[in-house]
Amino acid sequence: MIQENMQLLWYFGIFAILLFITGFYCILASFNMVRALIGLEILIKAATLLIILAGYIVGKTALAQAIVITLIVIEIVVMVVAGGVILWAFRHNDTIDPRNLSNMKG
Amino acid sequence: MPSLFILVPLLLIVILNLPMKRLRGNIALFTALVLCIVQSLLSLIYLLFKSVHFDPVVPFFTFALSIDRLTLILLCTIGIVSFASLLVAHSTIVNPRQKFIFINLLLIALIGMNTIVLVTDLFSLYVFIEITAVASFVLIAIDKDLHAIEGTFKYLMLSSVATVFMLSSIAFFILVAGGTSFSDVHNSFSGTSDNPFTKIAAGLFLCGLLIKSGLVPFHGWLPDAYSAAPGPVSVLLAGIVTKITGIYTLLRLSTSVFVLNESMQNMLMFIGALSIVLAALAAVTQSDFKRMLAYSSISQVGYIALALGCATPLALAGAVFHFFNHAIAKSLLFVNAASLEKRFATTDMNKLRSFGAKPLVTSVTSLIGFLSAAGMPPLAGFWSKLIIVIALFSAGKTIYASVALLATILTLTYFLSLQTKVFFCKAQTVQPTVSSLPAIAVAEIILAAIAVLIGVCFPFVAYIWFLPLKEILH
C-alpha cells in the first residue's frame, strides 16, 4: 500500500512539475497579457493538483479540499482584478503587448 | 481579544458602506483615523504594562490566533503608518469618491496585515498575504494612469508567482507534517527521519517570501510599483505592506517555525548583503525621487535579511528594531515625497531643483528621515544599525559586517546628494516661499518626533525591544 502510494506520488509529481514548466513558459514567452494570465492559471492548477495529491496520500482529504476551495475563491478575485488592469492598460496603450510595458526605465 | 483587531475594522467597513449619504466624506476619514490611533495606543499600552492577558470577548467564533510581544510591536507600527497614510490621503486625494474607496481599501489592507501578525497557521497566513496583496494592487491602480497600471501589472505577476511557490510548499508540508498549523510544521522539522521534502518545502516557501519582500534578485517589481503609486499608497506600501508580507513573515517563520540549517542561513545572509550593495549602487544613479527611495528601501530590507541570516539573539533584536525604525523613517520620506508631488506636480529631482524654497516642515523632517535611515546618531536608525553590526562582528562574520558598515557610506552619499539637489539649493529665480499642507505637516511632525524620541531615549527603552526575543527563540 505504501509502495503503491509512493509510485502514485512520483507519477503525479512528475506531471505536476511538467505543468509548472508549461505555465512558466507561457508567462515568459507571451506577447499578450491575457496569455500571461492563462499561464498563471496553469501554474495555480498545478499547485492545486499537488495539494489534493498530498491530502490523498496522507489521508486528510477534508483539509486539502477546504484549502482548495479557499484557494479558488482567492484565484477568482485575483483574475478579476488582473482583468481590470489589462482593460485599462489597453485603454492607455491601445495594445496588450507586455513588451510595451517598459515606459519606466532604470 | 486578539480577534477584535480583525473584527472592528471589518465592522467599520460594513458601517461605512451602508447606504447613507452623510457617512461618506469626512466622517469616514475621521473614524478610520481614530481606529488607527486606538490600535497603536492599545498595543503600546499592552506592551509597556506587561499584562498579556487576553480573554476571549467574541465567543461565537474561535479563531486560532496568538499574540506575543513581537505582534504587539508590529500592531503598533501598522497603526502609526496607516495613520500617516490617511493624513496624506486627506490632503492629496481631491475626489471624494476616490477618497472613500481609498479609505475602504486601506481598512481591508489593515485587516489583512493585522491578521498576518496574529495568525498561527501556514495556510491562513497565505490567505491574508493574498488579501493584503489584492488590496494593494487595487490601491496602486486607483488613479488608473499609465505608469500606475504598468506598476500594478508587474507587481501582480510577480506576486502571483510567489503565491504559487508558497502553495506548492504548503502541499509538501501537508505531505510531511499532516497539517498546516505552525506547531505541526515545527514538529515535522524536529522529527527523527531526515526528510528531503521538509527542506524542499521550506526552501520553496522562503523563495516565495523573498520575491514578496523585494530582495535582489527578485526585486523587479518594486521600483516601478513604489514610484508609480499615488502618494498615500506609496507611504502605505513602503512603510508597512511590503515589509509585513515579506520580511516579517520571513522573520517569524525562520525563527519559530522552520528550523533552518547552515546553508540556508548563509544564503539568506548572502542575499541580504547583495541587496544592500546593489540597491545602494542603483539608488545613486536615479533621477527620480521616489525611485531612489524605492531602491533605498530594498537596501535597508537587505540589512534586516542580513541580520536574520545571522540568527544570534542580538542579531534578531537588531533586525526587529531596524524593522520598526525603517518603517517610521521610510514612511516619513515618502510622506515628504507626497507633499512635494502635491505642491510641484513632479518627482523628478532635476525639475524640483529649479523650483524655489520647499516647504519648511518638509525640508526639516526630510533631513531627520534621511539621517535616521542612514544611521546617524542620535536618531533611532543609528542604534539599530549599531546593534546589527556588533552582532555580525561578534558572530564572527567580519566580511558581512564590514560590508554593512561600508554600505552606510554609500547610503549617506546618495542621501546627501538628494538633499542638496532637492531641498537646500539655490533657486534660479526668487520664488515665494511655499507652505506645507496642514494634514501632511502633522503626519511628518509625528513621524519625525517618533524617530527622534526613540533615538534619544533608546538606552532607557531597550528592555522593550529585547524582551520579544525570549518569546521568539523558545
Place this chain on the structure above:
Amino acid sequence: MIMNLTLLVCLLLVAIWTVMTTRLIHAVIGLAITSVTLAIIMNHLNSPLAAVFELSVCAGLIPVIFITTVSFTQRISKKQLRVREKERFIKFWYLPVIIVVAGLLLALFTHAPQITVPPAGAEENVRNVLWNLRHIDLLGQVIVLLAGAFGVVVFFKESGK
C-alpha cells in the same frame, strides 16, 4: 492506476495545446478543458467537493472573465493577426521539446524517496473542517471578496469623469 495515468497525460496535453494555440479564444477554451480534466482527477483522489468547485468556477466563471477581457481588447486587423500567429508558432515549438526532455530526465529518477507518512487520523468531513475548524479561512474568503468588490468598482465602474 491506468485511468490516473491516462488522465494525467490528457491534462498535460491539453495544457500544452492551451499554451501553443494561436487563437486566444482557443486558449481560453483549452483552459476550461484543463479545468474539467483536473476536476475528474480530483474526483478520483477522493475529493469530490473540491472537484465540483473547480468545475463550476474554473471551467465556468474564469473563462467568462477571460472572454469579457478579450472582447474589450481585441483591436488589430486580421492580416496582422495572421502574421503574428505565424511568428508565434515558430517561437513556441520549443515547448513540447522541453517537456519531453524534462519528462524523460525525471522518469530516470525512478527511485522515489522514502518518506514516513504520519498516521492518518479519523476521516473528517469537509463541512466540519471548513465550518468548525477553519473559521479564519472563512473570514478570509469574505474579506477577499470584499476587496474584489472594491476592485471591480475601481476598474469597471464608468462614472462621469
